Amino acid sequence: MSSAVRVLCLSLLVLLGVAPAANAAEGWALAPAGGGRPSFYGEGAPGTVLEDAVSVTNRGAVPVTVRLRGPGVTLADGTLRVPGRTRADIPFTVTVPAADRTVEIVARDADDRERSVRIRLRVVLPELSALTVEHVAVRGDRIAYELVNRGTTTLVPKLAVRADGLFGRPVLDRAPRTLPVDLPPGSRTKLTEPWPERPALDAVDVRLTVTAGGGASDTAQVSVRFVPWGAVAGAAGLLAAVVAVFAVRRRRRRRRRRPYDGEVADAERPLVQAELTGAGT
16 A cells, blocks of 8 residues: 555544544533533522523534523523524523522523533521420420420520419429420420429419520410319218208208198187078068
């Protein structure tokens, strides 16, 4: 094989090897504007509006027309024509949702070829400590209640309990102590507090005070009356029996004083006498 033929074959091989790479390099691409980012990332409180821009790069010599869309994304241009060897930057806005979310901006050309780029949105909530104590009730020898974390941070609550009797004297007074629970944001937890030494007969106002880090606190109160119903029932039964005995005795005395039927006293009997008129028969 002559040297000229060898050079021609080598040139063809080089061209065949380079052509696919050149074809692959041509076309168009979609990426975050500014370069250096494979995708978008944004964070903020729910409802925060974020601004950025996406780039459509046409590497070919022929103009390309693309349509862009994205759920929750507002684009400055939904359809645009990008000349050859040109890059176009399209501004857009996106609103931070209530929870972490990933969306995509999708671009499609006239031949239905698609490119996409992701937007990862992270919710950042301001630190807020807030809680409430609810549904306080005395059941048996326990105080039932519910704690609700209404803030954005996990709370470790402390509980103080006080109960004042009928005359204002405390029948229960417990200093604040840390509860063995963690309250995640938005959680509701049912708890009980033992009270084995509760009074047998009294009218009591029970007050629960709950505190936690960050200044979170709340107080709830319930009024309850303690009555020994067994003793009351026994006393009521005894009283009813005494009243019944007196009633029977009273009826008997009345019957003894009442005269017999058909009996009329002599003083009350009418005197019947014949009347002389002087008329002859």
